[in-house]
Amino acid sequence: MTFYEAQQQLQKALTELYDDREAANIADWVMEHVTGLRKIDRIIHKQSPLAPEKVNLLQEYTRQLLTHKPVQYVLHEAWFCGMPFYVDENVLIPRPETEELVEWVSAIGNRHSVDGKRQTAETLRILDVGTGSGCIPVSLKKKLPQAEVYACDVSEGALAVAARNAAAQETPVNFIKIDFLDAGSWSLLPEVDIIVSNPPYIPQSDKNTMFQNVLAHEPHLALFVPDNDALVFYDAIARFAQSNLVSQGCVFVEIHEELGQKTKELFEGKGFYAEVKKDFQGKDRMVKAVLSSQFSV
Template identity: 50%
Template sequence: MTIQTAFAGLVAAITPLYDNREAANIAHLVMEHITGLGKLDRVFHKDSDLSAPQEAQYQQAMTALLEHRPVQHITGKSWFYGMELLVNEQVLIPRPETEELVEWILLDHPAQPAWRLLDIGTGSGCIPIALKKQWPAADMWAMDVSPSALAIATKNAGLQHTPIRFIPQDVLATDASKVLPSLNIIVSNPPYIRESERANMQEQVEAFEPSIALFVPDNDPLLFYRRIARLAKEKLEHGGKLYFEINEALGKEVVEMLEEEGFREAKLKQDMFGKDRMVRAVKK
């Protein structure tokens, strides 16, 4: 099987699951992972045969894709804010919307402050690693309840040469704030998908990404936001800022909750698709 034949076969196999462009992009990622060759090099070597181990890897990848497994779990990597990060089933795959949250923080503070920042529910570590790249003098902290997620985040921080203090901690625990210093910024992309919304999700997400990082009870969808807001009231310095990624259907509710908790200047921001996706608030 040649490189070109393998690529074409993979596109044809997964096109029923994806549109043409996405199927081609996924096939390019898989073929680069298998061959170690970029797109231009694969064009030059299109008539080269895959080795027996590469063919076996190719068949495994195709089977996984047809089972709706995300391509990032096949390659073990995902791009975020210009960085290649390690990912697996223990962490959420970083999304473009979260890049927009990082960008909002950076635009708010162009002077690269030497502040203390905490990311709650860090997963792969994508948020604090991206911010540390831009703010090398900042003191970055990151919290997650999952030891497996923290292991991935620690590896990513090492690969990106970004020192970060990772804390194994459940933010819902009553003593979650004890190990934390005073902070200038708290950021979080917490679980926010209501259980009733699970049926409408893509199978690639619902079946293969960690439920603990996705879902909240229907009867308390702001569970994590409320708890983080109260932690922020305790640990943020005067004028410190709280940034959230949110469920697009709950923007008004998050803003109202923050105002009830005593925050000021709660602002709702839309993402590139025009959906309510981020909230920023300031501690009085």
């Protein structure tokens, strides 16, 4: 089987589940992973034979993909902020929208100030709540190498993945296992300049409208919250920030696109000035919050 034949066979199989464009994109990704060659190189060598062990690997990947398993979990690879991250079913697949959250945070850090107060890179401390794959803290450490970065999660499996990614990218991050909803565990966390989080925020009732590949493979612990308490993590983050955020510190959180105003009002109700920011699709996606008494300084 040649490179060309292998790709055409995979792409044809994927059209059972995906439209032509997505099937082609996934086939390209898989073939690059299997062969180690970029698309242009595979085109040049399209008549080259695919080694038998590579054929077997491709067949196994195809089998998994046809069960609706996301390609990122099949290849154990997801790209975020220009870097490859190891992912498995202990963690969510990093999304492009979250890259915008990282950019917002890093813009503050790169100015070495947090809402007007001068900081040095050495003193900037950042905490990621609910780190999952570690894509947020690892990316922030890359962008702000002199910052001290912390990350916490309740899942041992997620923390193992995050630590693996931090090691692979040579980005020291302090990982801490806690249940963030248990206020009694907050003493294990440091006082910080910036709190960032992409916490669970999808109401249980939204399961009815979600894609099957998400429901079947991505960890529900990192996705869903009760319908009657959809902002439970934001409430905990706001309360934690009241005691563990330094003067002039900021909170940056990713949010449910339909709960932007409610999330903003939650922070405002706890004494913060808050603003909602839209993502590249024009959807409410992020909130920045700072204590009102600090904001006026």
